[in-house]
Amino acid sequence: MKKTLRYNYRLNPTPEQEAKLIEFGATARGIWNLLLSETMRRYEFDTTFLFYKDMASLLKELKAFEEFAWIKAFDSAAAQQVARDLETALKNAFSKGRLQHFPKHKVSYKQKKLHNDSFRAVNNSNCIRIENGAISIPKVGKVPIILHRDLMSQIKTVTIQYRHGKWECSITQEVECKTALRVLNSITGFDINSKQTVVGSNGFTADNPKFLKRSKEKLTHLQRQLARRNKGSNRWQKTKQRINKLHGKISRQRLDFAHQISRQITNETDILVFEDLNIKAMQQFNGSMVADNVMGLITQLSKYKAELKGKLYHEIGRFEKSTGICSECDQQHALSLNERYFTCTACNTYQSRDLSAAKSIAKTGELDLVATGIVARVMPTSQQKSIIKMKVFELSKLVEGSEKKEAA
Ligand SMILES: [Zn+2]
Numbered sequence: 001m002k003k004t005l006r007y008n009y010r011l012n013p014t015p016e017q018e019a020k021l022i023e024f025g026a027t028a029r030g031i032w033n034l035l036l037s038e039t040m041r042r043y044e045f046d047t048t049f050l051f052y053k054d055m056a057s058l059l060k061e062l063k064a065f066e067e068f069a070w071i072k073a074f075d076s077a078a079a080q081q082v083a084r085d086l087e088t089a090l091k092n093a094f095s096k097g098r099l100q101h102f103p104k105h106k107v108s109y110k111q112k113k114l115h116n117d118s119f120r121a122v123n124n125s126n127c128i129r130i131e132n133g134a135i136s137i138p139k140v141g142k143v144p145i146i147l148h149r150d151l152m153s154q155i156k157t158v159t160i161q162y163r164h165g166k167w168e169c170s171i172t173q174e175v176e177c178k179t180a181l182r183v184l185n186s187i188t189g190f191d192i193n194s195k196q197t198v199v200g201s202n203g204f205t206a207d208n209p210k211f212l213k214r215s216k217e218k219l220t221h222l223q224r225q226l227a228r229r230n231k232g233s234n235r236w237q238k239t240k241q242r243i244n245k246l247h248g249k250i251s252r253q254r255l256d257f258a259h260q261i262s263r264q265i266t267n268e269t270d271i272l273v274f275e276d277l278n279i280k281a282m283q284q285f286n287g288s289m290v291a292d293n294v295m296g297l298i299t300q301l302s303k304y305k306a307e308l309k310g311k312l313y314h315e316i317g318r319f320e321k322s323t324g325i326c327s328e329c330d331q332q333h334a335l336s337l338n339e340r341y342f343t344c345t346a347c348n349t350y351q352s353r354d355l356s357a358a359k360s361i362a363k364t365g366e367l368d369l370v371a372t373g374i375v376a377r378v379m380p381t382s383q384q385k386s387i388i389k390m391k392v393f394e395l396s397k398l399v400e401g402s403e404k405k406e407a408a
């Protein structure tokens with residue numbers, strides 16, 4: 001199985017290159033708007049849409065005309081990419097079970113004389129390369145890049161955008177996952193509580209970091225300051241810029257923290273069990289978690305990291321109760337939000353609310369996985385036995401799809 005990974009890098013374009021990048025961003029937006037208008041016109045005419053093929057040939061035709069010279073000046077693979085993206089957006093808007101709306105015309109927002117447009121170049125026949133600290137982008141040239149981490153495989157696409165006051169490129173690469181582990185040596189449940197702390201049934205804990213809290217306090221402060229200033233004034237602009245910068249910092253801090261935690265979690269255990277956070281947010285946090293979703297990010301990243309390592313990620317089903325269940329005897333207790341510890345009414349075990357919740361999540365996850373035949377419990381070898389009381393599972397063949405075919 002292959003997975004597409006995305007990494008962001010900082011770019012330091014020269015003034016000429018910067019002008020080109022701004023122009024190309026605007027061109028990509030222009031092409032999107034043009035193709036969308038054409039599609040809508042076509043729809044009004046005969047209720048059909050333009051598909052990628054139609055769009056691509058339309059672009060080809062337009063290039064011949066003087067007034068569309070701006071399309072000709074653009075990287076043609078990047079132009080086709082816009083058409084592909086639009087087709088995807090159209091398809092998504094009309095497929096069932098999706099919440100996407102009909103695509104809209106793109107508007108550009110100016111920040112510090114620069115626009116927030118973006119465009120995506122495709123690596124056809126190795127035209128995008130990183131050499132000597134610069135990335136070669138078609139029709140732009142060799143743009144200096146800060147390669148803070150090495151590439152893992154060949155570049156697929158590069159998206160270039162001006163964000164939070166800096167030039168960034170987001171590089172996608174295809175990476176081969178490790179083959180699924182046959183023997184899974186441990187299962188851990190993770191509870192995420194209202195204080196945004198992750199607690200694992202193996203004793204792992206990670207707090208929502210203080211630096212994030214501090215940055216957020218600063219943000220509220222600046223937002224209040226902005227409200228006091230005259231909209232559009234110099235001082236207003238200044239505060240606006242600081243807010244924008246801070247947003248960038250917060251999102252980098254969040255991502256960094258989420259990567260750290262998910263790396264640690266996926267290193268320590270072979271089967272990871274989480275709760276469905278959307279459901280949990282509805283039950284407990286009244287949406288406060290949705291606004292600042294560090295924890296959601298951790299589950300997302302843990303999922304892909306687990307898959308890369310050939311491990312198992314599982315989310316337990318809806319409305320599964322996890323808090324207030326005794327980890328020794330499964331007695332249920334109704335706890336109020338501020339009761340962090342409780343004593344079991346049946347067996348008198350004094351326990352942490354979060355740890356027992358994590359244990360109960362691990363238990364539910366194990367039942368799920370065994371019941372659906374994804375894993376089977378096996379006897380640990382004597383070597384495994386000696387390391388605490390370890391649970392060992394074997395991946396069943398069922399998930400590989402061969403049995404499904406036979407049954408059908
Ligand atoms: Zn008990």
